Amino acid sequence: MYYVNAGHPPPLVYSQGRIGALTKGSLPLGVRALEIALYRTYCVPSVSALLDRTGEFRQRAQRRYDDTAIIVAEMCEWGYESGRGRQALERMNWIHGHFKISNEDYLYVLSTFIFEPIRWIDRFGWRKLSEQEKLGAYYFWHAIGKRMGIKDIPPTYQEFEQYNLDYEREKFRYADTNHRVGSATRDLFASWFSRLFAPMVRHGIYAMLDDRMLEAFGFPRPFGFMPPLARFALKMRGKFVRFLPPRQKPHFFTDIPNRTYPQAYEISELGPPRLQKPVNKDKVEFSN
Secondary structure: OOOOOOEEEEHHHHHHHHHHHHHHOOOOOHHHHHHHHHHHHHHOHHHHHHHHHOOOOHHHHHHHHHHHHHHHHHHHOOOOOHHHHHHHHHHHHHHHOOOOOHHHHHHHHHHHHHHHHHHHHHHOOOOOOOHHHHHHHHHHHHHEEEEEEEOOOOOOHHHHHHHHHHHHHOOOOOOHHHHHHHHHHHHHHHHHOOOOHHHHHHHHHHHHHHHHHHHHHOOOOOOOOOHHHHHHHHHHHHHHHHHHOOOOOOHHHHHOOOOOOOOOEEEHHHOOOOOOOOOOOOOOOOOO
């Protein structure tokens, strides 16, 4: 076990290992939290405007979702220094290089990947994260941010968390592009269920969003009983999971077929179709 504090970064192997364990093994709720983290970024007009201009959410919402999830999962599973994790990072950087994205938006999106999973797991996981695990997440994404060319990343966990809170307080506001991108993503989630349950799914999504997110998206308020019911269900799940035997087989996004790539995928295929460029081809095939 490595012991770390805010002034002494943990070894890179430790940081990468803890991210893999949290998202793939002992606390898989972290994967769901990364989805919430991405959804939260759509409340920023400058972020949603860029996403809306690409047309990806209107034309290929499922593929856009799967591509993003795969890239993040590859880095979380394999790290960022070599192999598949590095290929995913290089692919992400190549895609981002075709768009004009401000450094402050990069910083905010990076911060959500650290703090939203931590907040989500601490609220709904079967246990809270340790300080070592929280710092491991910070240093993992800090290192990825540096490799993305992001400047002025706050040097401590506490300072970056404050940046995250201040940015949301200043930037979250309604915009039509927020509504379009948020609605497309909401409808994507609802499409995974029978049409009979679509209205219920939509209200379930609203129940999981805080007031600032609802206002920024222009979404209606959920029924009064829905938010506490959703929180209760998630907390009960955490209590139930606590008494289950340890997970023997990892269950990760890259371990199972997805809707866009039911048979196999290559990292070089990920991203908008117009940006298809081979980058260290390495196909993943799913076992039946």
